[in-house]
Amino acid sequence: MTLTILGCYAATPRTMTNPTAQLLEMKGRMFLIDCGEGTQVQLRKHKLKFSRINHIFISHLHGDHFYGLIGLISTFALLGRKTDLHVYGPKGIKEITLLQLKLSNSWTSYNLYFHELESEESVVVFEDDKVRVTTIPLRHRVYTNGYLFEEKAGERKLNIEAVENYEIDLCYYRKIKWGGDITLDDGRTIPNEELTFDPLPAKSYAFCSDTVYTEAIVPIIKNVDVLYHESTFLESEVQYCEKTMHCTAMQAATIAKKANAGQLILGHFSTRYDSIERFKTEARTIFENSEIADDGKVFEF
Template identity: 80%
Template structure:
């Protein structure tokens, strides 16, 4: 599981920082999460192939999280894209993108599908045989969702030595990989645990930006492998959290601790601070496995 940080700073883009956007690679799938200004430039810098992006997840309709989307959609067309593109985001995203395409007479060369979200409850918005994506309802100044990406369990791995020792025909291998026991000709039942190895543990990734402190997301992200959580402010500016509906690094760490997350990545930093290392230092007083995002940084798990 690889997380490519394209941008991770709050509010406006600057010459050396970019607003929120990242690419998640999981189980052979590539998902773009949020699309602030400059996203396509960052994709080129990180040498990420545009054609592999088929699903884009937008958390909310604040500019620093989706103003790069129309440019990326247009560039896909200029590059002659043919494969479908799916966009998931709050109700209204279809209207604004189609209006911009209409007034600029820049219709796509490919099928563009919008999946608009309105529910205040967590719901599955994408699913295939390997990955499931669910919303994480957040608390911000406009309707906002985070997203939980979960691997589905892989097949069990055959213990070839055991299978051959029992002289089991290859015709039964698929049944065994799916967890089935085997009955031999002499009537003995061989439990699946003797014939297979456990698959690797399923990994998961929770993206939570932007939001005020919200403990009721904890059951949704319980035991997540990696939690990306906004940390716009340090504790010294906590007074701004309620009016802006953002979090401090310590608040993000509390969510990670309550959710029993394996790892915490902090992001969406206010640019008022001299160093993002300050966010790590504050969060580490509450949660041990913490790191900070930065533009161009890649995390592998």
């Protein structure tokens, strides 16, 4: 599981900072999470194969989280893309995107599917044989969702020595990998645990931006391996949180602790601060395994 931070700052883009966008690679899939202004430039800058992006998840319709979407969609068309593209986001994302394509007479060369979200409850929005994506309802000034990405358990690993010892034919290997027991010609049944090793533990990643402090998300992200949580302010500016519907680094750390997260990544920093290291220092007073995002930073899990 690899996470590339394309942008992690709040509000407007600046010369050295970019608004929210992330690329998550999980089980061979590449998911784009939010698409702030300049996202396609960041994808090119960091030499990421963005043609592999087939699913884009937008948290909410504030510009610093989706103004880069129309540009990326248009670039895909200019590059002759043929693969389907799926966009998940709040109701209205389809209207605002298609209006721009219509008025610029810039229709796509590929199928563009919108999955508009309205539910106030957590729902599964994407699922295949390897990954499940679930919404995390957040509390912001407009309808907003975070997203929980979960790997599904993979195949078990063959214990080749044991399989060969029982002289099991190759045609049964697939059944064994998927947990099946094997009955030998002499009638003996060999339990699967004698023939395989456990698969690697399935990983999970939760993206939570933007939101005011809310413990309602804790049950949804309980025991998540990695939590990205917005931390727009430091505790010294906590008075701005309720008005702007954002969080402090300390509040994000509190959520991580209550959720028993494996690791916390802080982001969505206000550009009022001279050093984002202060966010990590503050969060670690509550949750030790806290790190900070930064534009271009890559996390390997």
